[in-house]
Amino acid sequence: MIPSLLPTYSRAPLRFVRGHGSWLETEDGRRFVDLGAGIAVNILGHAAPELVSALTDQAGKLWHVSNLYDIPLQQKLADRLVELTFADTVFLTNSGTESCELAVKMARKYWHEKGTPERNVILTFEGAFHGRSSAGIAASGGEKMVGGFAPILEGFRKLGFGDLDALETEIRKADVAALLIEPVQGEAGIRPVPEEDLKRLRALCDETGVLLILDEVQSGVGRTGRLFAHELAGITPDIMMVAKGIGGGFPLGGVLATAEAASGMTLGTHGTTYGGNPLACSVALAVLDKVGEPAFLDAVAAKGEALTKRLEALVEAHPGVFTAVRGPGLMIGLVCTVPNTEVVAACYDTGVIVIPAGNNVVRLLPALNIGEDDLAEGLARIDAAAKRIEENAA
Template structure:
């Protein structure tokens, strides 16, 4: 029998922690390892597989596009990319233009360059970007210092762009930073993902927009994880009736393959000149074809609303578990199909709980040490949620077995 775990250690750089499970394929919300064991996936590849595995519309779109072409140089027009851009703009800023990337981190990099260009062209006497504590905006060298998680930014080289960190929901701290530091922009996640699933309040987001207009700053929303229908809206900021200057998207946008980008509003979309920025895989035919299928499934076929309704059922079940087991669960936070379950236990025991669930065929994530993060495929059914809840309860330790007892 092939030892995939050993071969992985031997030939791949260990930048990520891994289990010993080797996946052979998937169908719907299920994954199957090389030994045939089935797993219910409640993490969907860090939120990438919005439509699960083997979705018929994704298979059809991929097959059709493969027969035409996988890649085009940016020198040519790509009708599918234009159609995708029109649809995503029509359902977001209304007046906007798209720049395509292959990842969310690259979307952050494009944003940083566009903000810098805007500052130079408009001669704004403001510098730097405000970000929120615990935020995640990517791991590339430009993006990682805007990610406010110490284990990620560490001591890697800094860009010349100043970074100002404030806490979530702290309007006084934000306005004080604006007045004393004169930043050019604020970049935030409407719902933090890696930070633990903390949705920002509508009141806070509206106040951020007001301060941006008052001080002539740019308002940037990072929707790489919270976008593409995951929260019941195409983008999470749309729950709050605000209008950002830049929207960053990625993860689930490509239906399972690398795809991302930014949508820039009217103040910014003509700032770049040819040669200011670029990427080999700009406006990719295969990614935009699959992405257009995702948008049509979410919006035209009604999956976005259906998924939101199902998320309310999952929240109802998790809240019931929390009420009946307060010794184990501190809080359940959610916005659509983004869930953070804060656990009353050590990081080591929460990791064991995750592995116990994996042994029972339930795939979940742990972030920030003690938070179970769920990002299920948007196609998950109530029956599958019931299966998860049953196994969650079966794996949950009893009070006297937890660290320190009760």
């Protein structure tokens, strides 16, 4: 008999009932240092006072009216995002998956309105993750994502990760509309695109007119020590997908774009029931009040550098468990020697949350404001987990 909850997740036997800062507590009273932050979502920790205040204050006023009407907080949030980024315009969604759908539509509509509808292919890369919608799984192209869901949405062409030679050839083909890439691949195991490669991608897009779409759903909103990861390379996209951290734990996503890239999206071309609702916007504005400050971002970058050095020492101390550390800011991957599932399970046993990823990596995506004591405790618990693995293997 199928369970009442559709079994699409292999869930860990942990039932969290309370969270505060960088700590989670289960219903049986166990406490865990959370270095996953809901997969890069709770960027100010659990029950952050400023977010609780923003949400509860708005909850007593207005939850939902639909996008048939002007929503002042939505306008305020869009204005703030335009002020902070490359973008001229913003469409607010509920998730990264929805943002992917709109980004694909926007790129194709752009060329349709230019009189070249045959220019509809979007270049993507091996290891990519852009959500689990029809467009998202087609963009990733991996068998794990698309198997059993045929017919798959057409118009995507996958290239090898880091294969600039193939890109040089493909991007000049007459049917190419856009290039879609994560500046740091998250689900594939924290694989940053080198800054020089990102600069080359931007230059190729400028040369060919191809639109550059950046998926910053996981890498954005301060995660890398910059508000968005592409800033590390000194480039800007034409279209950008955001979600996860922008709502600080409340569901929210968005697509940011230049006026030119968004020019095809006119009245009636897209919509959403819940996207940009007052509750979500109130929380996001509180998030940006904090994360949008240069001093806060500088602190994230410094914290990331210090954490990387400490993790490198952990790798050196446990070469039979870990082999490398990679990633910018507080978006860090620990490459494992043993199966990463074993590392995640051992960390559960020692009371610390880390997140599995592809290519045998575990991710550390802590709250951006995690304190030194909590971070030290989390590292001590990862160290204890590594020792358990070594003892069991002896």
